[in-house]
Amino acid sequence: MNLSNLTLVNDSTLLSRSKVYQIDRTLYKFLYETDSxxxxxxxxxxxxxxxxxxxxxLNHRALTRRVYVVEGMSTKASVVSTQYIQLALPL
Incomplete structure (x- = not known):
């Protein structure tokens, strides 16, 4: 991976679920922010x-020091189809 494709995250409001982030040489996707x-x-x-x-x-300080946006990569939104099976137990 080319280091020129990495941009340090300096604003938590710019986090997106569709972007790919590198934290300590591992690729991640953003899930959510806690309500605190x-x-x-x-x-x-x-x-x-x-x-x-x-x-x-991560807290905000770690976010702004360890998290990089990987430019040119994105996560694809996927729709998962679930099937429900109802089981009947004989009495």
């Missing part, structure tokens, strides 16, 4: 195929 006003936390999920599998939760 005093100390918001930002939750990221590693992309499929990465060595790390656990979600990462």
């Amino acid at each position: 006003i005093r100390a918001p936390q930002y939750v990221f999920k590693p992309l499929p195929g990465q060595r790390k599998v656990a979600n990462l939760q």
